[in-house]
Structures are given as C-alpha cells and as structure tokens.
Amino acid sequence: MNELAQKHKEAQFELIDLKDVNLPFLDEPIPPAMDQYQNEHTKKWSKVIDESDGFIFITPEYNHSFPASLKNAIDFLAREWGYKPVSFVSYGAQTGGSRAIEQLRQVVAHLRMYDLSEHIVIPDYWNQLNAEQKFVPTEAQNEQAEKVITGTVFWAEQMKNARKLLAKAS
C-alpha cells in the first residue's frame, strides 16, 4: 500500500506504525476533547495527526473487531481527527477483517471523520506472502488500492477548505 501511495506525487504519504509511536494506555487526566494535553507523548502524537489531511487505516481483525492499540491511539486525540477523510485496509482470516472496518466506521463517525466507502479486505493474507514473507497483492487488490488512494487524496484536498470555513465561523 505504501509503495503504491508513494507513486502518487500529488500528495505526501507517511507510513505511521503504532509500534513506533509507542503510546501507553491513555493517561491524560483531562478528556482529549478539551484539547489540554499534559504529556509529551500526547503532544507529539497530536502534532502528527494535526498535520495530516487524511488517513488510510491499515488494521488486522482481532475477535471480530480492530485491535486495542488502534482504539487507544484514536482515543488519545479528538479535534485532530475531525473533518478529515479516512479509508480502510484490513487483513485477517476468512473474512479479511471486514468486521474490524465496520466497527471502525462507528468510531470515526463520532470523531466527525468522513469514511470512504472504498476499502480493501484481505482474507487469509498469509497465502499471499512470498518466500521472503513479503505480501504480494493481486491485480484486483492493486486496482482497489488505487481507488482507496485517489479517493482519500481527493477528499483530503476538498476537506481542507471545509476546515478553513469552519475555523472562520467559530
């Protein structure tokens, strides 16, 4: 996904691995919606998301949902997610993580994100690993990935203006 995205020169893509972000369990004393962060790790995470105009969440499925690490990273912030597009790629066993995506849609709606209909589910992804354990996408998955990328970029651009108008009105 990242390799395909990097070919799109009309936007800048950054791969963010939550393992590297390494957030603890949410430990801010004041709810994130109040925008009064006290911890350095929260301020750093806030800056990353604030500076981004759109997102492609890549998630596995754990027990018919998405993992706690992703929910925790989302919950750390509030305003920073708002009025930005988000699309999804999921992977897992037979259902390819589709239930993780559907549950994420409920969460991002509350955060005033725009979730794109276009998404990718990758069932039994281990069948697509080559000898070097690198994921090898099918042609159909690559085509769908292009739709996800171009859709996210389009709405990221459009929603910049909406955020400007909202900021002026407030």
Ligand SMILES: Cc1cc2nc3c(=O)[nH]c(=O)nc-3n(C[C@H](O)[C@H](O)[C@H](O)COP(=O)(O)O)c2cc1C
């Ligand atoms: C605790 C746990 C629960 C899982 N539940 C599901 C599930 O409900 N549906 C599914 O398709 N795969 C499920 N899987 C398979 C994972 O999606 C798969 O192992 C995937 O590689 C996990 O992603 P990760 O290696 O990036 O953590 C589960 C795996 C674990 C460890």
